[in-house]
Structure formats: C-alpha cells, structure tokens
Amino acid sequence: MTGTDPTRQWRRRTQERQAVVFGVLFATLAIIGLVGAAVYTETIRLPFLSRPFSTPAPAAESLVPCPSDGALPVLPQEITVNVRNTTTLTGLAGQTAENLHVAYGFVIGTTDNYKMTIAVPQIVFGPEAVVQAYTLRGYLQNAQLVFDPERPGTAVDLMVNPDGVELAETVGLEPDVPLAGAVGCVPLADLVP
Numbered sequence: 580m581t582g583t584d585p586t587r588q589w590r591r592r593t594q595e596r597q598a599v600v601f602g603v604l605f606a607t608l609a610i611i612g613l614v615g616a617a618v619y620t621e622t623i624r625l626p627f628l629s630r631p632f633s634t635p636a637p638a639a640e641s642l643v644p645c646p647s648d649g650a651l652p653v654l655p656q657e658i659t660v661n662v663r664n665t666t667t668l669t670g671l672a673g674q675t676a677e678n679l680h681v682a683y684g685f686v687i688g689t690t691d692n693y694k695m696t697i698a699v700p701q702i703v704f705g706p707e708a709v710v711q712a713y714t715l716r717g718y719l720q721n722a723q724l725v726f727d728p729e730r731p732g733t734a735v736d737l738m739v740n741p742d743g744v745e746l747a748e749t750v751g752l753e754p755d756v757p758l759a760g761a762v763g764c765v766p767l768a769d770l771v772p
Contacts, residue, residue, distance in 0.1 A: 643724045644709050644767035645760035652714040652752040655683040659734040660715060663693035666741045675739050682746055683718055688734050699723050701738040705730025706771050710758065717752040720745040724761055728771050 617623045660679060664672035672690040679685040700722045704712035712735050716722055722737070722744065737744065752758070 642770060643726045643761050643764050644706070644770050645764035646709050646713050646758040647767070649757050650710050650713075651756070652717065652754060652758055653710055654754075655679075655685045655714070655718065657686075658711045658715060659686045659688045661688040661734060661736045662690045663736055663738050664691070665693050665695050665697055665738050668741065671739055671743065675737065675744050678744075678746060679718075679737075683750075685715070685718075693738065695738070697738055697740045699742075700740055700744045701725045701736075703727055703730070703736040703738060705732065706767060707731065708733045708735050709767060711735050713758045713761075714752065717758075718747050718750055720747050726770060 614623070660676070662672040662676040662679070664675075672692065676687040676690045680687050700719070701724075702712050702715055702719075702722050703725045705727050708730075711733055712724055715735055715737070716724060721742070725738075
C-alpha cells in the first residue's frame with residue numbers, strides 16, 4: 580500500500596494547530612508581562628495612567644440643630660429607632676436592631692432596606708426628635724447626625740452602611756448632665772421655618 584495514513588495526517592494537523600494556538604498565547608502573555616514590567620518600572624508611560632489618582636472630597640456635613648439649653652438625655656426605652664440597611668448585605672438592619680435592643684433597650688420601630696450610598700452610619704431625625712437623636716448618638720461610636728426639617732415625630736432612623744454600626748464601649752451620657760451639641764450645630768429656630 581502506498582500513501583499516508585489519514586489518521587496520522589489528522590493527528591499531525593491537530594498538533595500543528597495546537598502548537599500555533601499555544602505559541603500565540605505564550606507570545607501574548609510574554610508581551611503583556613513585558614509591558615506591565617515597563618509600566619511598573621516607569622520605563623514607559625501610558626497616557627491614561629498619567630493623571631493622578633484622587634478620592635472624591637467628602638460631602639459637606641449638613642447643618643444640625645443644637646439640643647435646647649439644659650436638655651437631658653432620654654432613656655433608650657423611650658426612643659423609637661427605625662433601622663435601615665443601605666447595603667446589599669442581607670440581615671444587617673435586623674442584626675443592628677437586635678444589638679441596639681438587647682444591649683441598651685432601644686425600642687425598634689421598623690427594619691428595612693433603603694437605597695442610598697453613605698460613607699458612615701447616619702441618624703436621620705426631625706425637629707421633634709433632636710434630643711432622641713443626640714441620645715442615640717451617645718450610644719454609638721461612628722454615627723453622623725442628619726437633620727430633616729420636614730420629618731415629623733420623635734422616631735429616628737438609623738441608616739446602616741457596609742461598615743456597620745459600632746456600639747459605644749462606654750456610653751458618654753449621664754442622665755443628669757445636659758446634652759452637648761455637635762460641632763458647628765445651630766439653634767433649631769434657625770433651621771425650621
């Protein structure tokens with residue numbers, strides 16, 4: 580018999596194709612590695628990497644009212660807190676609410692999810708809940724006060740971010756010592772029309 584075996588020819592062509600594919604892949608990886616090393620050692624500069632990296636400036640803190648002169652903290656059992664999860668983490672609002680209730684006795688109103696992006700946990704309150712908001716803040720280590728002049732009632736919202744809410748190791752409030760205002764706070768009458 581003369582001629583070549585078709586199985587051998589097919590196998591040889593397959594091996595040649597594989598050699599070309601793997602050769603191209605290895606060559607591409609080698610080029611990417613060389614370019615990456617050159618950029619890392621600043622031998623070459625790429626235009627889109629020449630601008631300085633920066634972080635956005637933090638949003639200006641909204642004005643918050645000062646507690647009225649002589650205002651004393653409220654007992655946690657007299658404060659209704661709605662806990663809102665601003666993350667995609669399941670159960671964060673419920674866990675935070677349970678921690679507040681078990682550790683200090685806060686009354687939990689609702690727990691739900693809320694679409695917004697925040698850098699730190701926030702305590703959102705209205706004109707009738709200034710003392711409640713300042714009291715709640717005394718039990719937390721990392722919460723920012725956010726005043727909403729249109730908000731009715733004495734309940735406050737605790738907006739939880741991905742870092743969570745840290746409960747204070749020691750509460751800095753004394754029942755017979757008036758509440759201290761936040762830095763830069765203004766009288767409530769200046770914020771409510």
